[in-house]
Amino acid sequence: MxxxxxxxxxxxxxxxxxxxxxxxxxxxxxxxxxxxxxxxxxxxxxxxxxxxxxxxxxxxxxxxxxxxxxxxxxxxxxxxxxxxxxxxxxxxxxxxxxxxxxxxxxxxxxxxxxxxxxxxxxxxxxxxxxxxxxxxxxxxxxxxxxxxxxxxxxxxxxxxxxxxxxxxxxxxxxxxxxxxxxxxxxxxxxxxxxxxxxxxxxxxxxxxxxxxxxxxxxxxxxxxxxxxxxxxxxxxxxxxxxxxxxxxxxxxxxxxxxxxxxxxxxxxxxxxxxxxGGKSPVVVMPDADLALAIPGVAMATYFLGGQNCMAGTRIFAHADIHDALVDGLVAFSQSMVVDHGLAPGCQIGPMVSPAHGAKVMGYIARGLCEGAVLRTGGERLDRPGSFIAPTIFTGTTPDMGIVQDEIFGPVMAVQSFDTLDIDAIAAMANNSPYGLSGSVWTTSLSSAHKIAARIRSGHVSINCHGAVAHNIPFGGYSQSxxxxxxxxxxxxxxxxxxxxxxxx
The missing domain is CATH 3.40.605.10 (Aldehyde Dehydrogenase; Chain A, domain 1)
Incomplete structure (x- = not known):
């Protein structure tokens, strides 16, 4: 006993x-x-x-x-x-x-x-x-x-x-x-x-x-x-x-x-x-409703502390709204309650084990070494358990490890783009060996469906992320x-x- x-x-x-x-x-x-x-x-x-x-x-x-x-x-x-x-x-x-x-x-x-x-x-x-x-x-x-x-x-x-x-x-x-x-x-x-x-x-x-x-x-x-x-x-x-x-x-x-x-x-x-595995793209167009997108994009990354296969951790933000989106994401991240899962109001719990926490922290260190800009988080909390603060990197490029690898932690990598060409946007989103999930944030019905049709993933959401349920088939393309x-x-x-x- x-x-x-x-x-x-x-x-x-x-x-x-x-x-x-x-x-x-x-x-x-x-x-x-x-x-x-x-x-x-x-x-x-x-x-x-x-x-x-x-x-x-x-x-x-x-x-x-x-x-x-x-x-x-x-x-x-x-x-x-x-x-x-x-x-x-x-x-x-x-x-x-x-x-x-x-x-x-x-x-x-x-x-x-x-x-x-x-x-x-x-x-x-x-x-x-x-x-x-x-x-x-x-x-x-x-x-x-x-x-x-x-x-x-x-x-x-x-x-x-x-x-x-x-x-x-x-x-x-x-x-x-x-x-x-x-x-x-x-x-x-x-x-x-x-x-x-x-x-x-x-x-x-x-x-x-x-x-x-x-x-x-x-x-x-x-x-x-x-x-x-x-x-x-x-x-x-x-x-x-x-x-x-x-x-x-x-x-x-x-x-x-x-x-x-x-x-x-x-x-x-x-x-x-x-x-x-997955490394899901989140595409935020210049006409996106930021009041909806900021909390939605944040939780696309941070749900289950990022320890889920469909986590939206590759954020593609159009240059016109990039700074406003990032500022909103930083504020949202810093307001999140990181605590024991049984604590009232907890939004993010710990990493599942010390070993996994060390792996996530290793990726954060790698992002800094590769030249990404740390906007918030990036540290392990000073308390028992493997708690990692919600983390946002900007200035990321497609070749970085934090962009290509599945980290399985609360780590967001934001990339800026300035085109409106649908095929070019889809090419950015599809630059990954994975194809499990993804999302598009826009008020344009035409752009939403065109981009969703071109993303090579088994599941794509529009103005939401990870919209799965028992009656909706879920699975991946490619190495997902x-x-x-x-x-x-x-x-x-x-x-x-x-x-x-x-x-x-």
Missing amino acids: TTLPLPFDGHSVSDATRAFLQRDHLLFIDGAWRDASGDGWMETRDPATGLVAARFAIGEAADVNAAVVAARNAFDGGWARSQPAYRAALLRRLADLMQRDAQMLAELEVIDSGMPLFIASLTVSNCTEMLHYYAGLAGTIEGTTTTPPAHVTHDAEAITYTLREPVGVTAHIIPWNVPLSMAVLKLAPSLAAGCTAIVKPSEETPLTALALADLIAEAGFPAGVVNIVNGTGGTVGAALAGHPGIDKVAFTGSTATGRRIVEAALGNLKKVTLEL GWGREFGRESLDNYLETKAVTARL
């Missing part, structure tokens, strides 16, 4: 959260909590204080194998052929349980990842909506009829139809930045399609996935349908990606890790969905990934199409 120095940084948490944290967390395999095959344990820490939040067992390749066997048995044992209404009812029951325990789930998300409580609470709400959405789609899985081939029908009647069938056993490798949302957005369509699942939460932020396992069991999902295996990427993640019993891997994380997953998946040519999550497209990722022709 873990002894914890609660409350965190002087902020109280619910009794349910305290009780959950003080458990020793095991692996959830075949509907039961199990010891790991090895004797390894890890600690997860509150990134705002550095205090230990909980301890959890670390899985090995043998545990992955046990989870695959359990998932395959559940798939073959009836889950794949279960009625869509049955799967939908379980998803809705899980949504209701998440809503019941919303406070605990939100607090765990804050304590594990450092995100502000208002974002964590919104995340829980979004997850319940997602479960209800895919519960509704479960009943829409259907095939078609089509014309049979001529060589069959030349002397007989025939019929050809298609079936949509679940892919099989799926593995879900979850990042640390919004762990609960990432787990649910992968599990919901997979389960709605009739697949079984193995989830590997990040070793940085395992808590909400473990809490989710309790609710999955309470909701009544059959044993083996969902399994949670804690562990490191090098051991558990690699074992899942390369396991011949896994039919599909869904991964969110860095582009470098995504490449390794693709290589590991070659053994049995398993299907792979990848949502990878393969496939789409959210929306109907995500359900399709977990379905095979089988054609059947019958000579009558």
